[in-house]
Amino acid sequence: MALNKKISPAVIRRLPRYFRYLTDLLIINVTRISSSKLSEKMEITASQIRQDLNCFGGFGQQGYGYNVKFLRKQIANILGVHSHFKFVIIGAGNLGQALANYSNFQKIGFKFAGIFDKNLDLVGTTINNKKVMHIDTIGDFLAYNKIDIAMICIPANQATIVTENLVTLGIKAFWNFSPTDLKLSNNIIVENVHLVDSLMVLGYKLLHKSIPVL
């Protein structure tokens, strides 16, 4: 699906949440739902839901509401669920291993293609049916395998040089878990999961309990 207008980042960040709720509804055999009922469940206003979905053409019918299966499928298409994106993991430490074994990524069609490290104690060990490869061999690997995404699970002080090298090898998208902001050219996609930042926000909320933080 090609979109020909600019969708606001906030709307896009809400789409996976719609997908989750609609999946849960399907599991309990709900076939249709009104925007007001969905609004109650998701704790966002019905008008927000209608506005969000109107960005993509609506999908609802006056007096009927939304067909859950159809709407879920549309949102899946918009998000690229089951686009069969292939990913490699850079860094086979605890976090890299956890991501390699995380089955929920496969469920939405992202395919684990390989894992790399420079630590010789890890190279050659098997993680989720793949042998850990030496990071120095990644050029050859990428020459023979079309990879969409690199998940970066290495210390911050190595992340910049490693990702810059991966860009020259053709990687266009990074899921970055290293606690640093990757400075890459504008046409490269970066999505950050800064775990320590998130934990610090939690710490802030604990420390200043009287102040609500969204």
Add this chain to the structure above:
Amino acid sequence: MALNKKISPAVIRRLPRYFRYLTDLLIINVTRISSSKLSEKMEITASQIRQDLNCFGGFGQQGYGYNVKFLRKQIANILGVHSHFKFVIIGAGNLGQALANYSNFQKIGFKFAGIFDKNLDLVGTTINNKKVMHIDTIGDFLAYNKIDIAMICIPANQATIVTENLVTLGIKAFWNFSPTDLKLSNNIIVENVHLVDSLMVLGYKLLHKSIPVL
């Protein structure tokens, strides 16, 4: 440090990023920095930096800029870095194990106090020097140990019932990795890390490359 005014969530979410950049500056022995220099590095405007820091009293001096060590210390205090919050991990699967072993949490003063699972194959195994305990024993554990945070690393369909139980046992803050939105009472703190949502946004960016998403 008690704050007596409402700080916007966006400002709070930027604080850990200031903390990271100031830490990096200290490491390379930078002792002072102007807001314009910091602005270049962080790729946010100098006026935004001044505005953000003014929420907490400023910390800068006209013509001097910011004292890096002092500013980092102030932000650390605001965030509760080194407040010695103690956490338990619920779920000793791949992700739970990765979090238990992640040393960056200790560096900011969060202390790993215990890990729980219901899987008898995992109970009794050792992860980062702690034996995995059975989830049914958590009531006793919490009666004898003051725990601030529970990190939730269990499947979505178990997360609600488990967290509701933890609330009755006195847990006030959750770092939630389960792919579901916990519905807990308003005085309970929840910070979500929805990995699949983040990966879906990355997928969206890949699929619709022409459309920038922040």
